[in-house]
Amino acid sequence: MKLSSVVPWGRSFAEYQAMFSLSADDLQGRILGCGDGPASFNAEATRLGHEVVSCDPIYQFGTEAIRSRIDAVYPEIMTQMRERADQYLWDVMGSVERLGETRMQSMSLFLEDFDAGLGAGRYVPASLPSLPFADASFALALCSHYLFLYSEHVDCTTHLASMRELCRVAQVVRVFPVVALNGAVSPHLAAVMTALRAEGLSAELQPVAYRFQRGADQMLVVRAQGCR
Structure with a gap:
């Protein structure tokens, strides 16, 4: 993977809580964040005493390289968000400008934590559909804004292989959203569910x-029979 092909966009711990309906009990087990990118979920969760491992191919690059890429693509992302503002709900974020501030805050927290987290094994350079973790390594796996969202770019075979891999490494898997970029339910x-x-x-x-994204108000939850 080339860093020039990556569009970093990080979400916060509070957003993860809302996206995945994370309860206090959910946060007690070992959690995998798959495709976390420059989200601050890991950094914030770690500060709160939770055990989180994030995996993403962007973690093969150094802190300053990721920072430079964030700075390079941020203006382009903001322009696209303004052009597509009607595809989103602004009740919470308030405005495109406030969204940008929130995302940059999250990514700054990630960058501050990345070197220490990488050394501690909390950030692992890896990607679906093949993960370097043992079976049932995690109580919960979360996949944010990759599977189903990019249905035009990732085919059904890869989606299913990725879901099977997440189910291999975690007892429970949650994926958000289940709509594609156009706001329609992923084809x-x-x-995959069947x-x-x-x-x-x-x-x-x-x-x-x-x-936030119109139509994105559900997550997919997959678990082995008998798992709560």
Whole structure:
């Protein structure tokens, strides 16, 4: 992967809580954040005493290289957000400018934490559909804004392989959102859920409180039968 192909955009611990309906009990187990990028979820969770490992291919690059890439693409992302503002709900964020401030705050927290977290094994350079973790290494795996969102770029076969891999390493898997970039439900969702159920897994859609992208108000929850 080339860093020039990456568009870093980081979300906060509070956003993860809302996107994945994370309860106090959820946060007690070992958590994998898959595709976290420059999110501050790991940094903030660690400060609160939780055990989180994040994996993303961007972690193969150094702090300053990631910082430079963030600075390079930020103006472009902000322009795109202004052009597509009607695709989002602004009740919480308030404005595109406030969104930008929030994202930069999250990414700054990530950058401050990255070197220490990398050394501690909290940031692992890896990507789906193949993860360098043992079976059932985590109580919970979270995948934010990758699977299903990029349905035009990632085919159904890769989606299913990625979900199987997440289910291999974690007892419970939550994916948000389940809509594609156009706001419509991913064309891969039904097939993936059907296949996972056929393999003896529970695959259900659950509502979440998070509201930003129009139509994105559910997460996919997959667990082995008997897991709560």
